[in-house]
Amino acid sequence: MIERQDTESGAHFAFTDRWGGVSAVPYEQLNLGGAVGDDPAAVRTNRERAAKSLGLDPGRVVWMNQVHGREVAVVDGPWHAAGDGAAADPAVLPDIPPVDALVTARGGLALAVLTADCVPVLLADPVAGIASAAHAGRPGLVAGVVPAAVEAMVALGAEPSRITARTGPAVCGRCYEVPAALRDDVAAVVPESWAETSWGTPAVDVVEGVHAQLAALGIRDRRRSDFCTRESGDHFSYRRDRTTGRLAGYVWLDGTA
Numbered sequence: 564m565i566e567r568q569d570t571e572s573g574a575h576f577a578f579t580d581r582w583g584g585v586s587a588v589p590y591e592q593l594n595l596g597g598a599v600g601d602d603p604a605a606v607r608t609n610r611e612r613a614a615k616s617l618g619l620d621p622g623r624v625v626w627m628n629q630v631h632g633r634e635v636a637v638v639d640g641p642w643h644a645a646g647d648g649a650a651a652d653p654a655v656l657p658d659i660p661p662v663d664a665l666v667t668a669r670g671g672l673a674l675a676v677l678t679a680d681c682v683p684v685l686l687a688d689p690v691a692g693i694a695s696a697a698h699a700g701r702p703g704l705v706a707g708v709v710p711a712a713v714e715a716m717v718a719l720g721a722e723p724s725r726i727t728a729r730t731g732p733a734v735c736g737r738c739y740e741v742p743a744a745l746r747d748d749v750a751a752v753v754p755e756s757w758a759e760t761s762w763g764t765p766a767v768d769v770v771e772g773v774h775a776q777l778a779a780l781g782i783r784d785r786r787r788s789d790f791c792t793r794e795s796g797d798h799f800s801y802r803r804d805r806t807t808g809r810l811a812g813y814v815w816l817d818g819t820a
Contacts, residue, residue: 564797565616568729568786573817574687574694577617578731578788579810580797584609586808594799594808596677597626601808614673617813624673624813628659629698633706635664635715640672664697664712668719670818675811679799680734680792682773683812684709686782688721694814701741704772705752713780723781728774731812732798735791736768737761739802 567577584593585608590601595613597606614621625638642659665674674696676683681700687693697703697712713723736758741749746765749772750757756772759765770787777785792800792810799808 565613566788567617570689570727572689574689574727575617575813575815575817576685576687576729577813578683579613579812580732581799581808581810582797584612589804589806590808595675595811596679596809599809600806613811617673619673619813619815623671624675625665625667626659626675627663627665627677627696627698628661629663629677630661631698631700631702631706632661632663633703633708633711634662635666635708635711636660636662637666637668637715637719638672638674639667639669663699663703663708664695664715666693666695666712666715666719668693670816673813673815675813677809677811678731678733678792679801679807679809680739682733682769683731683810684712684773685729685731685812685814686712686716687727687814687816688716688725689727689816690725691720691722692816692818693719693721694816696812696814699769699773701749701767701769704756704769704776705749707776709773709776710780713777713782724783726782726784728777728782728785729814730770730773730785730787732788732790732792732795732810733770734793734800734802736766736771738791738793739766739769740764741767
């Protein structure tokens with residue numbers, strides 16, 4: 564099942580769960596990650612199924628080679644393989660630059676972010692025609708990938724007061740246990756991320772931290788998922804299962820890619 568949110572202004576957001584695909588154990592079923600050890604043919608089929616269920620052309624979805632950094636790429640179409648101009652295989656990542664946020668001013672072009680506990684952050688300013696997808700794990704939260712994505716959007720004409728933000732399924736602060744020193748390091752940068760697990764040990768709340776960053780940037784229209792990936796059997800979770808698949812978040816604006 565894919566959770567889809569559409570706005571009257573022409574912004575579209577979607578988040579997948581793990582069901583409805585063809586991948587075998589331990590990636591069952593709708594694994595969309597191309598670098599987790601799954602059969603590339605299964606990943607390709609899953610990406611086609613997910614895109615078509617959203618009314619998207621699978622070949623017009625832009626993916627990232629995510630590295631837990633803050634680099635942002637502005638794109639106006641899919642990546643291409645080096646040297647021949649052919650579209651890069653979306654299930655094989657080496658031809659895709661290492662970035663953790665995408666921004667586009669191209670209507671109808673879908674941006675995708677992969678997660679399995681990290682926070683998928685989807686942003687759109689339909690008035691300016693600017694959309695962004697960002698991958699915010701704990702390192703990306705500290706590095707500032709979300710502010711970097713918003714900065715890139717603003718450089719293209721977006722205004723924070725018009726940006727709609729949606730965050731998808733991610734590990735919650737009650738479940739993201741870390742050493743106390745690590746929690747303190749993260750909270751020194753983003754105080755709102757300080758948390759405790761439900762069993763009373765130090766934790767980091769990346770979702771809360773992301774929303775605090777968005778609020779500080781002037782983004783008021785924000786909504787978060789109710790699902791914690793570690794707690795939900797309907798979602799992939801690296802912290803729970805280690806070897807597992809990847810979920811995806813998609814954002815696009817009305818128009819022709």
